[in-house]
Amino acid sequence: MTDLISPFFGQSSMVATAADAVVAWLLLNGVLLFDGINALILGFAEVCELLLMAPSPLLMAVLVACVGFWRVSGGFALLCLVGLNLVVVMGLWEPMVSTLALVLAASLLALLIGLPLGVLGARQRWAWQLTRPMLDLMQTMPAFVYLIPAVMLFGTGAVPAIIATLIFSMPPVVRLTVLGIRQVPEDLIEAGRSFGCSEWQLLQKVQLPNALPTVMTGVNQTIMLALSMVVIASMIGGGGLGDVVLQGIQQLNIGLGFEGGIAVVILAVILDRLTQSLSAPPPRALPERIRSIVDLWRIR
Amino acid sequence: MQIGMEALIQICNLWKIFESHQPENRRQASDIELDALGRLPGNRVAVKEVSLSVGAGEIFVVMGLSGSGKSTLLRMINGLISPTAGTVEIEGRGLDALRGQDLLAMRRSTMAMVFQSFALFPQRTALENAAFGLEVAGVPRRQRLQRAEQALTRVGLGQDLQRRPSELSGGMRQRVGLARALALDPPILLMDEAFSALDPLIRRDMQDLLIDLQREHRRTIVFISHDLDEAVRLGDRIALMQDGRLLQCGTAEDLLCSPSSSAVSTFFDAVDPTAVISVGAIAEPASVPLQIHPDDSIAPRLSASTLIKDAIPIVASAQAAIPVLDDNKQVIGMVDPRAILRSLQRR
Numbered sequence: 001m002t003d004l005i006s007p008f009f010g011q012s013s014m015v016a017t018a019a020d021a022v023v024a025w026l027l028l029n030g031v032l033l034f035d036g037i038n039a040l041i042l043g044f045a046e047v048c049e050l051l052l053m054a055p056s057p058l059l060m061a062v063l064v065a066c067v068g069f070w071r072v073s074g075g076f077a078l079l080c081l082v083g084l085n086l087v088v089v090m091g092l093w094e095p096m097v098s099t100l101a102l103v104l105a106a107s108l109l110a111l112l113i114g115l116p117l118g119v120l121g122a123r124q125r126w127a128w129q130l131t132r133p134m135l136d137l138m139q140t141m142p143a144f145v146y147l148i149p150a151v152m153l154f155g156t157g158a159v160p161a162i163i164a165t166l167i168f169s170m171p172p173v174v175r176l177t178v179l180g181i182r183q184v185p186e187d188l189i190e191a192g193r194s195f196g197c198s199e200w201q202l203l204q205k206v207q208l209p210n211a212l213p214t215v216m217t218g219v220n221q222t223i224m225l226a227l228s229m230v231v232i233a234s235m236i237g238g239g240g241l242g243d244v245v246l247q248g249i250q251q252l253n254i255g256l257g258f259e260g261g262i263a264v265v266i267l268a269v270i271l272d273r274l275t276q277s278l279s280a281p282p283p284r285a286l287p288e289r290i291r292s293i294v295d296l297w298r299i300r
Numbered sequence: 301m302q303i304g305m306e307a308l309i310q311i312c313n314l315w316k317i318f319e320s321h322q323p324e325n326r327r328q329a330s331d332i333e334l335d336a337l338g339r340l341p342g343n344r345v346a347v348k349e350v351s352l353s354v355g356a357g358e359i360f361v362v363m364g365l366s367g368s369g370k371s372t373l374l375r376m377i378n379g380l381i382s383p384t385a386g387t388v389e390i391e392g393r394g395l396d397a398l399r400g401q402d403l404l405a406m407r408r409s410t411m412a413m414v415f416q417s418f419a420l421f422p423q424r425t426a427l428e429n430a431a432f433g434l435e436v437a438g439v440p441r442r443q444r445l446q447r448a449e450q451a452l453t454r455v456g457l458g459q460d461l462q463r464r465p466s467e468l469s470g471g472m473r474q475r476v477g478l479a480r481a482l483a484l485d486p487p488i489l490l491m492d493e494a495f496s497a498l499d500p501l502i503r504r505d506m507q508d509l510l511i512d513l514q515r516e517h518r519r520t521i522v523f524i525s526h527d528l529d530e531a532v533r534l535g536d537r538i539a540l541m542q543d544g545r546l547l548q549c550g551t552a553e554d555l556l557c558s559p560s561s562s563a564v565s566t567f568f569d570a571v572d573p574t575a576v577i578s579v580g581a582i583a584e585p586a587s588v589p590l591q592i593h594p595d596d597s598i599a600p601r602l603s604a605s606t607l608i609k610d611a612i613p614i615v616a617s618a619q620a621a622i623p624v625l626d627d628n629k630q631v632i633g634m635v636d637p638r639a640i641l642r643s644l645q646r647r
Contacts, residue, residue, distance in 0.1 A: 185419075187415055187417045187419040188421060190380060190415070190419065191415060191421075191432075192436075193380055193407075194378055194380060194407060194412070194413040194490075195407065195408065195412065195413075195432060195433040195436050195480075195484075196404040196406075196408035196433075196436050196437065197404075197436050198404055201436055205432075206421065209421070209423050209424075210421070210422070210423065212423075
């Protein structure tokens with residue numbers, strides 16, 4: 001009986017040994033490459049964090065509220081102001097900013113790679129046939145499985161956290177870019193061609209503008225996924241709010257865990273609404289809305 | 301084609317077969333080989349052995365039921381679909397010789413297309429839509445917006461420049477579509493069932509607009525339609541297509557009075573003959589030799605090209621038969637109420 005089964009056991013362990021061998025080979029031969037990538041990403045993340053930490057928390061909250069008022073609504077601006085000040089009161093401003101820096105760094109990289117990949121996938125069959133299984137892999141592979149090799153290749157800290165986040169959050173923007181471009185009605189494409197569009201003009205003047213709402217949904221989804229992954233990545237030393245939550249769990253400190261959780265939710269809501277508003281025009285012309293508020297003031 | 305008109309679009313033995321397999325080059329294939337190819341399972345013949353020429357400045361209507369290959373034929377004229385065999389020549393230049401940039405340049409300068417579904421870009425305003433062709437051709441922004449505005453004003457949308465397609469009615473949208481083509485000022489307009497999606501009244505308005513535009517500045521218009529009344533109203537000549545074949549090509553009067561096959565006469569069953577036949581065709585030789593003094597302007601008379609429909613009130617109120625004059629003011633015959641009745645009975 002054992003003789004019948006053993007070849008299969010042998011095969012499944014072959015997959016494991018292969019994966020081990022690949023990581024070991026990379027560790028041995030790719031030191032320079034990974035150090036380079038490491039330095040690049042770390043630099044990028046630190047610049048992001050520095051920029052975000054530069055203004056005082058209050059100034060930052062007011063700035064975010066202003067953008068919120070411009071793009072979304074007065075109510076949302078109020079929510080930003082109250083929410084961000086709550087984070088300051090809880091003493092979680094610094095961890096929140098470093099989480100935000102990680103999210104921004106990871107999602108910017110994801111968009112930088114994902115958008116061109118999506119455009120290519122929408123226009124070339126072979127490119128899509130190549131990327132699709134990779135996206136499936138990236139989305140369904142349990143995150144912890146690649147957290148460990150990431151630590152082995154890049155050490156602990158912000159960089160493996162960003163890489164893991166990048167892998168986890170890139171699929172939506174690629175998929176939705178492909179979908180958006182493919183969904184552009186055939187007659188618009190034909191109109192573009194009949195007026196003499198080159199392939200580049202067709203992409204730039206017809207396909208991308210029409211796909212924009214769908215592409216922006218992908219951008220929004222990528223940023224939201226990045227936020228959820230950054231919290232998990234605290235386990236490999238990503239830092240930020242994830243650390244606070246992790247501490248709460250480890251010390252069974254329910255209050256601390258809850259505070260960290262609320263800060264994550266506040267950050268998530270603000271990021272979600274702001275990125276969603278980017279795909280639509282502002283609700284009303286800004287000068288008009290400011291005038292109406294000033295009028296309200298005068299009546300008093 | 302009328303005599304003295306130069307052929308602007310020349311189509312010679314054109315075939316289009318949509319193949320289930322990767323199409324090969326069949327430029328040299330004979331008609332018999334192509335016919336056999338079209339019969340293979342999975343393949344579909346869209347256009348078959350079509351030869352015709354369109355003269356400069358005429359409205360050429362291609363008529364046929366849906367699936368008769370007329371839209372495919374139109375798309376082979378601007379190269380959106382490449383023919384399986386046969387040639388298309390625009391202004392004497394073969395389309396299959398044009399590659400890449402040359403083909404794009406020809407589409408930008410020589411022809412513009414108007415679509416049944418309007419095909420306006422939803423995120424652009426009417427003005428930006430009308431300027432699209434010029435934008436693609438690389439015309440500077442100020443200049444192209446100015447020309448787009450002129451085109452929109454001409455089609456009656458001077459007040460709606462900043463509105464988006466979603467804020468416009470169907471008729472207004474197609475006016476934008478027409479302005480987008482007119483802004484380029486191309487010698488050739490390709491209209492793919494351009495008015496078919498519109499309400500009957502608005503369709504009539506658009507036809508009038510097109511006739512007006514043609515009166516101001518003659519363009520060559522290839523107009524695809526499945527509406528016979530529209531074809532008769534607009535077309536200088538009509539080409540009738542069925543199952544990818546060209547049945548007959550000529551003026552509405554030719555097609556009605558001397559159909560080449562029963563299929564052609566079936567098409568024209570529903571048409572009002574008095575709106576198609578001119579009095580010149582039904583004038584009967586006078587029994588008594590008749591002399592008309594050229595200066596005698598009081599007596600009623602008809603020009604040979606007058607349609608029967610327009611002649612009926614004059615004939616009905618006249619005392620006797622009315623002389624019909626040709627372009628040189630020579631009497632070619634007489635028309636009386638009985639001649640009109642006989643012309644209707646003949647069918």
